[in-house]
Amino acid sequence: MTGHDGDAERTFAALPPAHGRGFAQTWWGLAWLRALEDAALDSGQVKSGRRIARAGAVGAVSVRPGRITAVVQDRDRTAHRADVLLAELSAEQWDRLLDMAVERAGHVAALLDREMPPHLVEDAASEGIELLPGLGDLEPKCDCGAWDHCGHTAALCYQVARLLDQDPFVLLLMRGRGEHALLEDLQDRSAAPVEEAPEPEGVDAAEAYAAGDILPPLPETAEMPEKPGSPPSLDTEAPPGPGVDPVAVRHLAARTAVEAHRLLADALRRPSERPAAVLGLTAAQDAVRLAVDAPDPALTERLADGSGRDPQSLAEATRAWRLGGAEALSVLEEEWAPSGDTLARARAALDSAWDEDERPSLRAEGNRWTAVDAPAQVRLGRDGRWWPYRQERERWILAGPAALDPATALSSAELSSAEPQR
Template identity: 40%
Template sequence: MNDRVKGFPAFGKGVRHARSWWGKAWLRALEDTALDQAPLRQGRKYAHAGLVDTITVSPGRITATVYDTDDTHHTVVHVTQLTDGEWHRFLGQVAAKAGHLAALLDREMPRELADAAADAGVPLLPGIGDLDTECTCPGWELPCRHAAALCHQASWLLDADPWVLLLLRGRDRDEVIAGARPTAGVLATAAYAEPVRDLPDDPPPADLGPLPEFEPVAGLDVDVLRLLVADAAAKARAVLATGRWPASDDRQDRVRLAATQPALRDRLDVDPRAVRAWQQGGATALDVLERPWTPDKAATARARAAWSGGELPEPAVWRNRWTVGTRQLRLAPDGRWFPYRDTDGTWWPTGTPQRDPAAALTDTD
């Protein structure tokens, strides 16, 4: 088959919706063009009912047979092809950034590319009045329900393959790739086809060496200062290792220091349960201690299935807290169960968070 004429099998019955931003833009052009919304609603129903047969796409047109209760109709949607000058400007935008062609090869339409094309005067995506329809039915609406059905299914094709839009504008995949060849350097398609190479291992972290010594100064606790310097060094190494800068939270920082630096615990006046929680699981455990939350239906169903699979006793459930006598598990948003034990009427973190509620409940013993 000619590469400039592509056939796509009928979708069949089923409710679908355009998901990509460019598929939605196609439908928006259809809706903005229509003078009457009733045929659009009927066309959507026809599309979902599988009444559109094989779709053929070629430069400037999409065609299909659309079935109706009374007859079958030949339906065409026309799209203006780009001129040679417009293609030259568009391909220049594709070649200007290797990531544009790589995204297209990965069946994605970068919004940045569409914006750059528009800035260069190239109408890549259709707008009001750009979808010109014709149909053998006697309906006078533009578009009629059969053309609307075809346009809806065309948006599903665009979702799966943005090359369909470029073919409608006049050129197939191979022509676009050839036209986007850079004037120097490595061809984008060749670079994209190269296997991903592993990055070299990070160098080992440098030895921090001995902690600095400080001359005693009136009112300065040298031992505390030494601990703070060591903590700052540890935080800096964590930032280098993860690339993430921790959020500023003075209270959480005090809890962390009290949990990790016992010599500072009495000086920081921190709730001992918060310290225990941090030792149990860091910031997530602290949040589980202090903030109950309500899982959605899917998370609750997964939790119920895990609980039943462990053959555990029936719990009393309140939001994310599942209680069995003096033992309690608190479900975190990441799916882990944090064990707790009732001590003199107060729930204390105990044990290690687990994915398996049976293992976590055992850890409260």
Template identity: 45%
Template sequence: MSPNGGPAARPGPDDLRRTFEAVPARTSDADGPFAESWWGRAWVEALESLSMDEGRLARGREYADGGHVAAITVTPGRVIAYVHGSRPRPYRAELRLRSFPASDWDTLLDAVAARPGHLSALLDKEMPHSLVDTAGEAGIRLLPAAGDLDPDCSCPDRGWPCKHVAALCFQTARLLDSDPFVLLLMRGRGERELLDELGRRNAEHSARERPETPDMPSVAASDALADRFLPPLPAPLPVPRYPGEPPSYPELPGARDPLGLDHLATDAAARAHTMLTTGDDPLAGLSTWQDAVRIAASRPTAGLTATTRALYRELAFATGRSTTDLARAVAAWRQGGAEGLGVLETAWDPPAGPFDRARPALAAADFPRFQPRRNRLTDATGTLQLRFGHDSRWYGYESDPGEDDWWPRAAPDPDPVAALTALRG
């Protein structure tokens, strides 16, 4: 089956031959309308108007419902399929339909291109009533009437049509349901050719309707590129020492959260100020979690106000962390930025050298013995710890005795002795 529910089509050698796989027997709603779309039902009505024998039509519908129709091939002007009847060998059923001459196609395509909605509907596999009406106004009958269908079958039945052709007609209605381009192919044009031609004519039609614009003044390229004196650019304005303060956002019913707007404006100003003064973007390469920590760390450090606590809760919820995790990460960020956060969250194996020289240096300064583990040195009491970062600095951490609950403390330092001194101080 095709993605829109109709029979699947096998590709042919070109756009003018399409073969649709056989459709299995219907297992439900056998008494309902055979076609669901209005244009599919119009096809069935043309078939019923063609026949004067209700019995053959009923038998043909039973064949179609029962899956007796094999693969259907559609080419300009005809529909062909083998239909299994009462005998072991299937019959070759054929239905011919008049193809449009080139003049009719020109008239039809010009009329359709003038209505962009027609092209949109066809792309959605719809056949709008207005398209058929437009064709009718141009003197072109798109949907068939009884006299347009010419049946033929290899069976001995001389019915007009026989039950095998009737079954083919009913099954063709299901093809039309899922793809109205099948009808246009019967009339002589393939889908790709039609869409290309409609797109071209639609563009030409739009160009003809576009109002003319007056001639714009222009400058010759030689004049624009000629060497000439240009005065020096004025000196840039001095960068202020601190970012500006955002405006006050009142609380209004239905308005955005003033706290969120205040923070967005403050953060944008701080980011712009950093880029002006250093040339670096503080957000470049940050993950969502790192950016949340950065935002929380930008709030004032003197106590947690109600506003800051609300911000912590929202950032923690948005990143799937607890407020304690966020507070610890903020302490690490204030200690060393993104590198400080990495030291908090990721243990690693540093190379020999600076790390291995740290313990003798601490011992020479009369500090107690430290136990190494990966990039960390922990004192015997389990309350002080130094962590070696990728930036070759030592970061001080502190925990309550026996808690293994480490928090960043003091500023990092390339010298482990100075880092531990600051931590103990």
């Protein structure tokens, strides 16, 4: 399928027409498409690009650091050169990313299996390194003269989503490092000897006393710790007091350390980079948040009781929290009826998401649209995003993160429903 022009550039042969509605099947491929769909000012151009890509009108795709390129044909066979730019990581960011990958061997093993592990992306983000593109990161350039994403650059992005599904190293090459160079660098770092820390030098007591009237300089500001600290051990000979559960206390202390680390990291960011705070959680919602990483089944059972849920409902709620926090949990458990402008925007989004001959049959009920011929559903959140759901044993399960486009969300739900459930 691929040819190699050195490790710094890869050329992928033109792909055949895409059948069905979805272009991406992996979570990282869908994240790539969300970066396109969230940033495009003209949804009509995105729709046009999807149609062009589905028709197989995107030529061979060249991938190199910071840029992807292809020749894209219009319906009248007019050819246009389309480029999409993505910022490369700096040398310092690559050093931090590779050091982190060496410490977590599972990341490298997953990449070699052509998988993009979520923890790799999360760990990189905690180091200030964004691997997947975000809003506005995909910069379009096309000889058709459009200043924003046109149908040609959108078609190129849809085609690259299919390539990313097959090989996440394509994304790393766009970020500036080819597969062979990256793996060699990882191997070198893994084999590098560990340097012993030098012995601290002491100071003669008499000299220190004689210089006691000279104030030493203030210490440097402490750096942000790389990860949350560990709470003190509760392993003592004293038995716990009445009503005190050591497992629950240990879990709450660990979660408090994680939350304190997150709050400190947010406080050190510029105001424009700080995420919106999660405020006003009910006791039942907070129980779900705590249950996400609960280490003990007995503790999980108590959290289920405290949140008014049975164990299966709690498992579905924690899955929703992992995928989208409080907003995803609200969409899972709350059914509401859009009205006025909200309903009009929802209907417009549904009408424009598909070509007329490809529009699926959907049954509407409140904020939920269910596919008539598939165990798939999309739900509209109060923030205007669409959430994919699949039917499993007569229950609706959140199938993935939210999307701005209902077609992307429904495709994610259908792909998830088609996979064998374990």
